[in-house]
Amino acid sequence: MIETSSSGRFYHQRAEFKRCIPAFLSAHLTLFTVLWIVGFASLFLWQKNLVDGFWLFKPAVARPVPMMRPVAVNLTDFGGKGDGKTMNTEAFERAVTAIKKLRMKGGGQLNVPAGFWLTAPFNLTSHMTLFLAENAVILAVQDEKYWTLMPPLPSYGYGREHPGPRYGSLIHGQHLKDVVITGHNGTIDGQGQSWWIKHRQKLLNYTRGPLLQIMWSRDIRISNVTLRNSPFWNIHPYDCKNISITNVTILAPVFGAPNTDGIDPDSCENMLIEDCYISVGDDGIAIKSGWDQYGIAYGQSSTNILIRNLVVQSTVR
Ligand SMILES: *[C@@H]1O[C@H](CO)[C@@H](O)[C@H](O)[C@H]1NC(C)=O
Ligand SMILES: *[C@@H]1O[C@H](CO)[C@@H](O)[C@H](O)[C@H]1NC(C)=O
Ligand SMILES: *[C@@H]1O[C@H](CO)[C@@H](O)[C@H](O)[C@H]1NC(C)=O
Numbered sequence: 001m002i003e004t005s006s007s008g009r010f011y012h013q014r015a016e017f018k019r020c021i022p023a024f025l026s027a028h029l030t031l032f033t034v035l036w037i038v039g040f041a042s043l044f045l046w047q048k049n050l051v052d053g054f055w056l057f058k059p060a061v062a063r064p065v066p067m068m069r070p071v072a073v074n075l076t077d078f079g080g081k082g083d084g085k086t087m088n089t090e091a092f093e094r095a096v097t098a099i100k101k102l103r104m105k106g107g108g109q110l111n112v113p114a115g116f117w118l119t120a121p122f123n124l125t126s127h128m129t130l131f132l133a134e135n136a137v138i139l140a141v142q143d144e145k146y147w148t149l150m151p152p153l154p155s156y157g158y159g160r161e162h163p164g165p166r167y168g169s170l171i172h173g174q175h176l177k178d179v180v181i182t183g184h185n186g187t188i189d190g191q192g193q194s195w196w197i198k199h200r201q202k203l204l205n206y207t208r209g210p211l212l213q214i215m216w217s218r219d220i221r222i223s224n225v226t227l228r229n230s231p232f233w234n235i236h237p238y239d240c241k242n243i244s245i246t247n248v249t250i251l252a253p254v255f256g257a258p259n260t261d262g263i264d265p266d267s268c269e270n271m272l273i274e275d276c277y278i279s280v281g282d283d284g285i286a287i288k289s290g291w292d293q294y295g296i297a298y299g300q301s302s303t304n305i306l307i308r309n310l311v312v313q314s315t316v317r
């Protein structure tokens with residue numbers, strides 16, 4: 001305490017204090033520096049953890065999306081809104097049309113960022129990559145009036161559940177070449193619950209549509225995505241060549257989700273299904289070549305299909 005301004009005690013104390021400085025510094029400089037560094041480092045780590053924790057809740061920027069084509073576009077560039085309510089059908093269609101024009105330049109990549117992208121069925125094009133970022137969810141609209149009707153598959157003769165036309169698939173492609181559907185485990189969600197109920201109550205007039213159907217196409221790769229709650233079959237490659245499905249998760253309730261087959265290769269040639277997790281309400285994988293006299297007349301068998309390293313959980317009927 002230095003309070004008595006005119007006393008000798010003051011001078012004594014000040015002198016002592018002055019002498020103390022170099023001693024204190026030499027003796028404690030190292031410790032002082034170390035403490036300062038430790039203090040600053042822990043502050044830095046604390047801030048970093050805060051930032052990391054912050055990113056946990058902001059996953060849209062967590063993983064950079066790789067460029068797999070010379071040109072990449074973002075669904076938001078075409079007016080897409082990932083709020084789970086806005087219909088993004090036109091945004092998807094416009095994006096696919098833009099990519100179609102890049103055909104001669106090696107095609108294009110459509111990035112679907114994190115969010116809930118509600119849509120009606122849309123078609124893919126050749127030389128395109130559909131990339132689902134981490135926490136990106138393509139949500140199928142449930143109201144069946146948005147689901148386009150398509151003619152029956154030639155090797156089936158009629159809709160699998162009803163005569164006449166059938167609902168198309170949410171994500172559809174035909175006569176395509178070089179299509180990639182991949183991502184950082186983003187999701188394609190069929191919101192099939194209402195379809196399963198209507199099917200059981202016999203309220204549907206047409207056969208339900210699959211989540212993903214690629215017909216008369218070649219060089220198709222599906223990887224690193226999750227498919228869930230398809231109204232009907234999940235992945236239906238029809239009369240395709242050279243198709244690989246790897247590291248895909250396919251989920252639907254094991255009970256109460258009728259005909260939610262995982263992967264149904266149908267009249268397909270040269271196919272690989274590898275490292276997938278499939279837990280669905282019907283067959284995990286069912287290899288087909290049409291059915292009945294229509295299949296025989298179509299005359300295209302499934303050949304050379306390699307299936308390995310799967311975990312499958314499915315309903316035995
Ligand atoms: C797409 O655009 C949105 C909005 O501008 C942005 O948040 C997102 O990071 C972009 N994603 C990609 C993969 O480019
Ligand atoms: C997708 O393409 C098929 C075949 O050209 C067509 O029948 C169908 O209407 C198209 N679907 C959509 C949603 O445009
Ligand atoms: C499978 O996909 C997940 C999620 O995208 C990824 O983390 C993992 O590395 C992939 N595994 C392989 C073998 O590609």
Ligand SMILES: *[C@@H]1O[C@H](CO)[C@@H](O)[C@H](O)[C@H]1NC(C)=O
Pocket residue numbers: 185226249
């Ligand atoms: C991908 O997502 C699904 C569904 O959220 C999850 O069950 C699965 O473990 C994820 N796969 C990987 C490899 O992260």
Ligand SMILES: *[C@@H]1O[C@H](CO)[C@@H](O)[C@H](O)[C@H]1NC(C)=O
Pocket residue numbers: 144203204205
């Ligand atoms: C099925 O057809 C009936 C009779 O035409 C109609 O009333 C009903 O709305 C249709 N159901 C669906 C889901 O389209």
Ligand SMILES: *[C@@H]1O[C@H](CO)[C@@H](O)[C@H](O)[C@H]1NC(C)=O
Pocket residue numbers: 178179218219220221242
């Ligand atoms: C199969 O498809 C892949 C990927 O699209 C392609 O790289 C490969 O050349 C194709 N193989 C054959 C034999 O056509």
Ligand SMILES: *[C@@H]1O[C@H](CO)[C@@H](O)[C@H](O)[C@H]1NC(C)=O
Pocket residue numbers: 182223224246247
């Ligand atoms: C799947 O994702 C992993 C991790 O991001 C990546 O290393 C791998 O190349 C991807 N595989 C395919 C076939 O896309």
